[in-house]
Amino acid sequence: MTDTEPAPAVRETAEAIATMEIRGAATIASAAAEALAEQAEAAAEADATASDPEAFRASLRAAGRTLRETRPTAVSLPNALRYVLQRMEGETVDALRDSVVDASDAFVRQLDRAQDDLGEVGANRLADGDTVMTHCHSTDALACIEAAVEQGKSISAVVKETRPRQQGHITAEALREMGVPVTLIVDSAARRYLDEVDHVVVGADSIAADGGVINKIGTSGLAVNARERGVPIMTAAQTIKLHPETLTGHTVEIEMRDEAEVIESEAREAIGEVAVENPAFDVTPPRYMDAIVTEHGQFPPESIVTLMRELFGEGAAEPWAEQ
Numbered sequence: 468m469t470d471t472e473p474a475p476a477v478r479e480t481a482e483a484i485a486t487m488e489i490r491g492a493a494t495i496a497s498a499a500a501e502a503l504a505e506q507a508e509a510a511a512e513a514d515a516t517a518s519d520p521e522a523f524r525a526s527l528r529a530a531g532r533t534l535r536e537t538r539p540t541a542v543s544l545p546n547a548l549r550y551v552l553q554r555m556e557g558e559t560v561d562a563l564r565d566s567v568v569d570a571s572d573a574f575v576r577q578l579d580r581a582q583d584d585l586g587e588v589g590a591n592r593l594a595d596g597d598t599v600m601t602h603c604h605s606t607d608a609l610a611c612i613e614a615a616v617e618q619g620k621s622i623s624a625v626v627k628e629t630r631p632r633q634q635g636h637i638t639a640e641a642l643r644e645m646g647v648p649v650t651l652i653v654d655s656a657a658r659r660y661l662d663e664v665d666h667v668v669v670g671a672d673s674i675a676a677d678g679g680v681i682n683k684i685g686t687s688g689l690a691v692n693a694r695e696r697g698v699p700i701m702t703a704a705q706t707i708k709l710h711p712e713t714l715t716g717h718t719v720e721i722e723m724r725d726e727a728e729v730i731e732s733e734a735r736e737a738i739g740e741v742a743v744e745n746p747a748f749d750v751t752p753p754r755y756m757d758a759i760v761t762e763h764g765q766f767p768p769e770s771i772v773t774l775m776r777e778l779f780g781e782g783a784a785e786p787w788a789e790q
């Protein structure tokens with residue numbers, strides 16, 4: 468390991484995030500924080516960094532950049548890096564290492580607590596006997612359903628498959644394990660089933676300052692259909708999903724993934740020369756979302772900017788940048 472080369476654990480985590488072995492915004496955030504702690508442990512042992520605090524800091528920033536470059540849309544990733552790297556302090560390598568490991572532990576603990584707290588808030592929007600519809604796999608959305616079940620409410624679910632990666636299968640299994648009866652449907656059947664649904668519950672990868680919800684592709688169409696059918700829709704999103712850069716007018720970059728996720732090579736060849744696109748996320752305008760449920764309570768999307776200013780001020784530091 469040279470002074471700026473990431474530790475193997477960081478490279479492995481970055482690779483697992485890029486290939487979606489580690490996926491979902493909250494899971495990505497805690498994996499990134501843990502990878503920084505592993506970088507700190509490795510750098511405190513490595514020849515090039517063990518006795519040079521500045522080289523140690525540079526190696527942590529480099530690890531941050533490697534992790535940052537994996538997936539562009541989920542803001543929980545840079546927010547996790549911000550949390551840990553802004554708390555890196557000390558005059559010696561040992562002190563620096565301890566500060567990074569402690570910050571990483573605190574971040575992961577906070578994440579778990581936030582998910583439990585938002586689950587309670589979201590559960591209060593669900594009534595005994597409700598059927599919910601889900602899209603993709605969101606641990607924040609599942610926390611709301613799980614808390615409702617723990618409150619003794621009887622909940623059933625209609626689970627959208629979520630092409631192309633079929634994360635709906637993960638949701639279906641998780642709900643079944645909670646004892647929730649599940650009906651799995653293809654995405655294009657969603658509008659038909661909305662008539663049988665009392666609430667739509669989705670997660671988020673990022674929330675923009677205008678209250679726009681960036682989540683798995685298909686969320687915006689589902690939200691428009693839900694509004695048209697009169698079915699309430701909530702986004703369950705911890706505050707690490709709030710996108711501080713959008714306070715200053717920046718837009719959220721939507722990840723475009725490989726066409727191989729959409730179509731198998733044989734079918735691709737048979738079709739011939741056509742374009743295939745695979746956007747991973749879309750933006751649901753705030754007017755189609757009834758509530759954003761966070762660990763600080765629920766908010767109409769248009770008022771989320773107040774919470775963002777409270778938590779982030781106006782700035783979005785990049786403590787991983789080269790100095």
Ligand SMILES: O=C(COP(=O)(O)O)[C@H](O)[C@H](O)COP(=O)(O)O
Pocket residue numbers: 487490491492493494541602603604605606607608634669670671672682683703747
């Ligand atoms: O869109 C996805 C996952 O997309 P991908 O599978 O492409 O990562 C999830 O709804 C959010 O990340 C929220 O998840 P969580 O609530 O667990 O943070």
